[in-house]
Structures are given as C-alpha cells and as structure tokens.
Amino acid sequence: MGHGVVGIELPQGAAPIPSSNEVLHLIAPLILLVAFFVVWIGRRRRAKLGR
Numbered sequence: 001m002g003h004g005v006v007g008i009e010l011p012q013g014a015a016p017i018p019s020s021n022e023v024l025h026l027i028a029p030l031i032l033l034v035a036f037f038v039v040w041i042g043r044r045r046r047a048k049l050g051r
Helices: 020-050
Strands: none
Touching: none
C-alpha cells in the first residue's frame, strides 16, 4: 500500500509534474469544447452576415 502513480519512476524527458497526465485529461476536453463553440458561433455569425 502507498505505492500509487507517484511512486512510479518517470523516464527521462517526462513531464516534471506527476499528475500532468490527469491534468491533461481534464483540460484537453475543455479546450476542445471551447474551440468547438468558438467555431460554431463563428459559423452562425457568418451565416447571418451572408444573408
């Protein structure tokens, strides 16, 4: 017990933050959602301007 993901030795070149993988899995979907909404809103505005 007590041996979690933090106990695993990281290979050289790995991210210095132990929980960077979990952080990426939380942030990446949020960034994708934001990007999707930006594109979606941009297309809606363009469609309205084109009329």
